Structure formats: structure tokens, C-alpha cells
Amino acid sequence: MNRTKWVLAVVLVAMAILLAGCQQPTQPPKGATTPIPGEKEPIKVCGLFDSRIPVFKINMEGIKVAAEMINEQGGILGRPVEVIFEDTQKKVDVAVTAYRKAVIEHGCEIILMEGVSEEVYAVAEEGAKLYPKYPHILIAANAGMETNIKVINEYDKYKFYFKALHPDAGQGLQIAYDVVPPVAELVGTKKVALWIEEAAWTECMRKGCSFDTKFGKSEVKSIKEMLEEQGYEVVHYADIAVGEKNFLPYLEAAKASGAGVIMVVSSWYTDTVTLAKQWSTSGANDIQIVLWGGPHQMSAYWKMTGNAALGIIAPYFSYPELPPVSPLTEEFEKKWCAKGGEAGCPTIEQSTHHYISELFRIKEAMEKVGSTEDIDAVIKAMEETMFTSHTVISPQDCYFGRKDMYFHSYPWHPAYSLGQYQCGGKVVYVNDKEIARDHGYSEEVIKELHPEAYKNPAELREICK
Template identity: 25%
Template sequence: MKKNQSRKWLFPIALASMVLLSACGGGAKPAAEAGAAGGKEPIKLGAVFSLTGPNSPLGVPEKQAVEMLVKEINGAGGVDGRPVEVVFEDDKSDNTEAVKAVKKLVSKEKVVALLGSSGSGPSLGMAEFSQAEKIPLISMAAADQMTNPVRAGIFKTPHTDVHGTKRIYKYLKEKGITKIALLNDSNPYGSGWTQQLQKYAPEYGITIVAEEKYGTKDPSMSSQLTKIKGTDAQALIVAGTNPGPATIVKEAKQLNLSIPIISSHGSANSKFLELVGDAGEGVLMVAGKLLVSDQIAADDPQAAIVKKFVDGYKAAYNVEPDGFAGYGYDGLNLMVEGLKQAGGDASKLNEVLEKVKYVGVTGEFVFSAEDHNGLTEDSMIMVEVKDGKFQILK
């Protein structure tokens, strides 16, 4: 090919490259870069959420809340003048996939701290790896064994099954209910609830007259409900995440099971209402205050941050946030608070997080060397499904 012909081909290619580079270099920057001071390197965090699979109704809002907060943090200048960057991975609601994801984030992406996962099983696997690698982890899983016993660098944002158990039992005692049946998922979340419900029953004068389990992917629980119907249980406690609890409620109505049904906070979201439909009327649930954000008293310490979060989330995604979105939001806020107190030095996070006090949308967190969850059952409420909505029980 002749020289002048080569130039004719090369010139438009070079021009296009220059235009492309100019477009990338100007205009809107990625959230991780926005607010970066002096071109400082970002603080790179990893997040493993259940974006697909049975736990996706938990993981998707968690990811959305974190993405929204990253933009806010970086728009305000980041942490110590450095932007925050979050790299996301999907554990597909699977324990093995969660461990694979966290290994990738640590070895390949070189993240300095971790958020996740959405479920207790995946989170427990992540915690084991994170502890061995000395990488701080804030989990969105509810199981008490995430932080009990306390492990260096492992924290969590949801209320535990201990908190939920005590809050439900307090309600049952007020109502004079002494005999209950349990129907819980056989996964780590449901099994954790079973352990706590068994442990604290005597303290509240409760007798468990039936214990049944189901598999996370089971399409029907009618056989377990039929057994429960044949007992003298005065209430049924269900512990699991959607769609299981919604299926149980619908089948219980079909079987004319007339005793109150009380669900754990694992299904405290709008997806439950969508799945259960009219059958959900009258179902009770233990939950955080975010579930009924419009019913929080103005003088409540959480009122301001809950309003800010709800308004921001609705503006970003045109939908009301649920408790799971709140777990992700609190998780990143706690991590950032720790980083601020550590002067941006992630190597100090394990120690610094144990001293963090933070009013979040889930509750008032007071971390300590003895408590890596920092919440109490007093920040939980009892709600009822009424007219297709969650209402605080008076």
C-alpha cells in the first residue's frame, strides 16, 4: 500500500480515537471519581449480594441502596479526600458462589473491606474467609452466629434472630399466648431462629408444641401445616425469607388454620405483600421501623435519617425502600464512619469499628469489643398486614 493511501486510512482512525478519549475525559465522571480531591486513589470496597436466586429480593435493594450512597459520599468529597469505589459481585443466593466471589474481590480487585452477603449461609462462608485474611466484613445477614461469638473484623447490620425472638415472645406474653408451633426454613437463617425460639421459650413461659421445617425451594408446606393444625398451638411462628413465608400464609388460609401467624423479619418487605395477596390480611410480623417509615414518631432518634433515606431512595428508584435496602445503607455508612475515624486507613478498621456509634435506619448501633451487631430488641416493632399494608400494632 502506498504512503498517501495509508495516511488516508490512518487519519480518520486517529481522529476518532481523539474524539473518544476527549469524551471519556470530559463530562460526567463515574461515581467513584466524583469528588476525588487531588486525584487521590479511591478506597476500594467489595460487596457480595444475592442479585439472582431466592435471596434476590434481599440483595437487589441492598445493592441499590449502596450505589445511591456511594454517589452521595463521593459528591460530598469522599473519605479523607478520597473517593469510595464499590465493586459488586453476585453470589446467586449460593454459599459456594459467595466464597468464590469474596476470594475474587480480595485477590483480583484488591478490596480493603467487604459488605455482604444478603443471606446467612453465604455470609457465614464469607466471614470465615474474611477473618482468615483479616479483611473487615459488615454483613447484611440476620443469623445470630454471624457475630456470636464475636470474631475479629466481622460485623453485621440486621437485628439478630435473638432480637426478633425476644420481641415476638414479649408480644405473646402480653397477649397471654403460651403454646406455639414453629415452621422454619431449614437453611442457616431458619435454623438460627429455631435455636433461639427454643432457647428463650422458658424465659417467657412459652411451650413449643410443634416444630416443623421446610426447604428454601419447597413449593408447598401443606403437610407441615396439617400437622400443626392438629395440635393445640395458639400461634404459629414462621422464620424464612420470601417466597416461603408467603406460601405458608396462603396455604394456612386454604387449610382454615385459624391461629395467628407471626413471621420473622426475613420477609419484612413489599415482596411479601405482593406474593401473599389478600391471604396476608391479619398476618403479624416483627420488623425494623423502616418498614413503616411514615408511622415513625417525629421525636424518634431514627426519624431524621429514615426520612432522608426514604426520600433519597424513592427519588432514585421510584419505589419505597424496605429493611433490606436499609441493611445495605447502614452497612456502607458504618464502614465509612469507621474509615473516617481511622483517617482513611483501612488497616485500622477492625479496631476502630468496635468503637463506632451510629444512628441508622435499622436502629441505633453501639458497637463494642463484646458486641459486633450493636442493636437491641427494643428497636424492633410488631406490625400487622392491614388493608394490604404494614401497620404498627398499637
């Protein structure tokens, strides 16, 4: 065939396709595939994660295990759960593309998405356009308060979105009341150094904030102000640049200030692995350091720091140390640890627990509604039901229906989770038992708390030599 004929053929085929394409596309998902006799059409769950990032990869593994567990229980109202992952490459444009594909092309009714604020903001806007035609539920573990306000103030537009995390404004309260005071008491100090990652999600914690919502005006003070109100002296305050690798000036300044505790508020972007390495070899290594947000919540942190984490206190969520918050905590542990084989339980982090728990919450909501397709009703059920099976949070602390700034997000961080890395990387939970009790944790969980086992870093270095 000569070139002219090739070109003609291509033009003719293109025209034919164009003509075919001019037909109104058939409405996709529901019933598009022929159901296998005896088996109902699966409920599609899409996970939007960048699999190159270890923590997101763990999230993906966790979601797969959760889906397996649900399917073993007979699925949701008889419909099996099918999980489809789309790579976001941690880029806004790719995440939006992946989201559109998930909702329109895959027909996913449930979307679980990585907690990267800039992506979630863009995706939430896109979701508002998609929802009327393609009802679905979006769950992301991002901290930004912005999305909370959208759901509260423009409920009909953004009701499909749930935040499987504590919003930033709330995190400030938690740090100021549940984290610093008990640790300061263990150390026996009133002098605190406070370092906060300088990012949008920490703005409220750094400067305080107020916002008007349909539920009224909310005002949250900065962490520093809240600590000072409780009688603590913030002897050193610093904003940390995102991605900072050089912590020595901060550490030396904290030492010079006479601080007894260094409270570090950061996300995964701040390198707390390097912070641990530099802290352990600096002149400030006798000061108790407390981390919030980052890889320290995983058992892998100990190895990542080359054991430099000795003495660090941080929220910790890995098996087998994790206390049995709900029956699902243990059920999931069996499955999860079996994956690790002889190597033991694979490392896991907080957001993975949130994603797997949310799948079970949706299952419960759908079963309550009696339908997997009436998404509006499912959303209502998720708001109204006190979910009791979260793997790491008490029912009151993961309730989505509070009529305040926590609406559609977790009201509180687990109040039992402060672990101290001790000899050999063994983690001991050192939380205040009363605070945990107040937050509705069972006595089984309280039993796992051992504030009396706390040791200061210098002591630990001596003991663990």
C-alpha cells in the same frame, strides 16, 4: 502463514509472556491509578451479591444510593466512594472467587456481602488469609453464630469481619421475649404454636446452645423453653423443612392444638409467601400468625401473596411507613423514594438498611481515625463508637463493641418493627411501646406504634371485604 509458523509464533509469544510474568507483580491497589488533579483516589467498596435474587438486587440498589449520598457529602475524608459489584451466583466457589477478585484485583477496602451463611463461612476463612497483606473490612448480614465465635476467640485473625445482623442465638432471645409475648397479649392467649425452620442457623433456637468464648461461657435456652418459663404453653411445635411448600399439615395441627398464635421462625428459604396463601384459605386462618425472616418485611409481600397476608404480623421495614429512627432514615427515604417516581417508594428490606447504615458507620469511623487507610484503627473505632445513624436500629441495639456473644454483630433486632398487614396492605406497627422505649428508641418512633389498632385476622377479613 502455514500451521507450523502459527504454532511457532504462539510458542514464542507464550514464552515471552512467561518471562514477563516471572517478574514480581507490582503491589496493586494503592496508587496504582493516576489520581486526577484535585480529586483524591476513590475508596473502593465491593458488593458481592447475586443480582438474580430480588432481595440482593435491592441491597445493591441501596448501596449505590448510600454511596451517592456519601459522595454528595464530600466523600470520606475527601475521597469519593466507588462501588464495584461482583456477582456471586449464590454459589460458594463463585463467591470465594469474587471475594479474592474484590480484595486483590479491585483493591476494595470495604466488602459488603450477601448474607448466605455457607458463602460467608468460606469467605471468612479466605479473608483471614488475605487480611495481613490486604487489610479490608468485610460486612455480611448472615445469622450464623459460628462467625461470631471466631471473631471473639481468634480476634487477630478474624477482626476484619462484622455481622450486620443479630446472631441466631440472640434472635431466639428476641423472639421469646420481644415478639411472642406482646403479640400473645394483643391476642389474649397463652397458647402458642411454634414452628422453626430446620437449618443450622436455627439450631440454637430449636435446641438451645452454649459456647465458651473469651468473654466467658454463654448459655441460651431454646425458644420453647424460654416461652414456657414465661408461662406460655407451646401447644404445637414443629420443625419446618427448608424450602417447604406444603404447610397444610402444620396449619391443621396448629388449629387442632388450640393455639392462639402461630410463631414461624424462618429464613428466606422457607416460602412464607405460600405459607400466607395456604394459611388464609385453611381452617387455621383465624389463628394470628407471626412471621420472622423472609420477604414479609417488604411492601412487595402484600402483592406477592395476592393480599393473602391480611392480618399477618411480621417485622416490616419498607418506606413510607418506617418510623424515623435516625436522621439518616429520612434522608435516605428522600433519595430512595425519588427512585420510585410516581410508583412510590420502591420496596426495601431489613438487610438493605443494614448495608447502607454500615457504610455510614465506616465513614464515621474513618473520620474519627482521620485516615482511610489505617484499617486496624478503623476497626477499633467501629468497635468503640456508639453509632447513632442507623436507619432502623437504635444505637445500643447496633453497637459492635459489646464484650459478649454479640461482639462484632448487632445485639438486638429493632424493637418497634412488628407490623400488621391491614386493609389494602397498609401496615400498622403494633409493638409494645415500653419494650421499644427500653431499647432506646426516640419518642418520635414510639409515636408510630399503635398496638391499640391491632385487629385479629377474622375481624380484618370482615372489615376489609
